[in-house]
Amino acid sequence: MAKTTQQMSKQSATSTNNMNATESSQTGVIDEPPPISPEKLKVIKKEQKNRLDGVDRATLVELFRQMLLIRRFEEKSAEAYSMGKIGGFCHLYIGQEAVAVGALSAIRKDDYVLTSYRDHGQALAKGISADAIMAELFGKATGCSKGKGGSMHLFDREVNFLGGHAIVGGQIPLATGVAFASKYKGTDQVTLCFFGEAAVNQGAFHESLNMAQLWKLPCIYICENNQYGMGTSLSRAMSFHEIAEKGAAYELASEFVDGMDVLAVREATQRAVERARKDYLPTLLEVRTYRFMGHSMSDPGSYRTRAEIEKYQERDPIKLFSSSLKEEGIIDDAKIAEIEKKIREEVEHSVRFADESPLPGPDELYTDIYANPVQPGKRRE
């Protein structure tokens, strides 16, 4: 069993660190190999229901709607990919919906989000339209990056979505810089930085955490630990698996979070956001989750057993949440059907929109290389 972060916080509290010490939310985390026992599932469910109390009904329904939108959008992306409508790489977010939706529900519209190449979920949750994302996947001029970025490089300045970045860990220093700018300018905006657990082995992660704590930057580092870096399991790639505890090396506040419970992610992010907004303090969240699909559409997933995936599917964040909401009388089958219908329309519309949108004009090949293109050779007066 893992040591809890509480134990770690006791250690770091004895240091010179004067920030809020590490907190623990060691509940419901997938900390055992499958199968998950029925008793454990009951505990998980009870914990989620306890969390329902503090959240208003409209928000709960909205969280459910966003997760379902991501699921249906991704299913449709897979279909479009299989039909050859989407090229290149396409990394689906199915299974991890609670992470993006829970975390982004804890921030304001003017806060910043950066993530990896597995970026459709965060982009939808941040408010980029399904139309603009699907059009980007289709490589169309109406895409959120004008068809120049593709699946891995979604951007939207309007909603402060600062990208999908496709070098593992590359977004971590960038997000640190965005947070640096907020503090420099004296705003209270916070930055959420998402990355997979494989990025934790990169120098960029460690360099960034060091600077963020050294300079007290309002960045929240959210490690989506889906347990596989492409086809390599965590146990084959990382000498010490308790990623949240790595924050202690830099005296960062850190938490383990159950990434299959949207409300657990939301609550942990809210705590981190408060630290960041009030005191410019960074946080590391290790959110334990699981991707139900391959690393990308071209990954047959031979490194995992069907049984392993099925056991995690018992903890499907959407099923878990909808059943909690139903049992508490917050939502009923009719309402779910209504939401499902609207989402299907929205996703179908995005495919039609993307299909019918024009390709980028050939002249777009040579635009956006420089913000200030210099015509060389203009002689000085």
Add this chain to the structure above:
Amino acid sequence: MAVITMREALNQALREEMLRDENVFLMGEEVAEYQGAYKVTKGLLEELGPKRVIDTPITELGFAGLGVGAAMVGLRPIIEFMTFNFSILATDQIVNSAAKMLYMSGGQFKIPIVFRGPGGSAFQVSSQHSQALESWYAYFPGLKVVMPSTPADAKGLLKSSIRDDDPVIFIEQERMYGNKGEVPEAEDFTIPLGVADIKREGTDATIVARSIMVPVALKAAEALEQQGISCEVVDPRTIRPLDIDTILESVKKTNRVVIAEESHPFCGVAGEISTEISERAFDYLDAPVKRVSGADVPMPYAKNLEQLAIPDVERIVAAVREVAYAD
């Protein structure tokens, strides 16, 4: 005009631009309390304060990426590499983030950032500290690459680079920081990027030289003048975008060209300029284009070997005599 060192000229440019725009900040190893490893940032911490002038840990990838992120949301970072050799650790952020962000975001996120510091050979600092990396960075669309050769150019080009909305790789030369020259004192003195400068006019042969090869080429031109060969020395100043037109104009006039550089020859900037000349002015050439490059070896430590590795006046003179069929 005041006569100052290149170090002082760069310092003036930094100070003036930081006073002009509070979104400009300077970050790097030893830039603040130590006053800069080469004293280029002397006095800036005292005048501008620790918010604007920031000492970093030795973490090049990290602070280069931090700079790019800050630039995404409106700041204008100046990131100093103690030497460009250390920028190699940061190339992921320079190449994959800074150079491509505007393009892959469909024009939404410009990156107004300057990466600056000394590059090229120094004084017997051996292989890992003596590298001319301009051809690396000039390779990438999205980056601009600037290499000044005089104090005035250093000041005017650095000010333009800081005001520019794109990522600029500004490569100084460690051995030139003490070089003196006249520098205009006007606060609005700038030199536009992408404009070559004719450092000496001549009629018989063109020497294209950049950075520390410019003073070497000028000395060679003086020696050649004594030998009856009149050389024009063209300094591109900006490697990307390259003012090829000025180079071509000169070549069309002199019909002979030598390109001097301290970098390795293979896949280098001289090779690129040579190709441009071949493609666009072949009919004007009276001799094949000649390169004088640094030796194709890691830089040695021993003083005599180091001298052999860096182009000197004699090699440039010999090259010009060769293209002029003077021997």
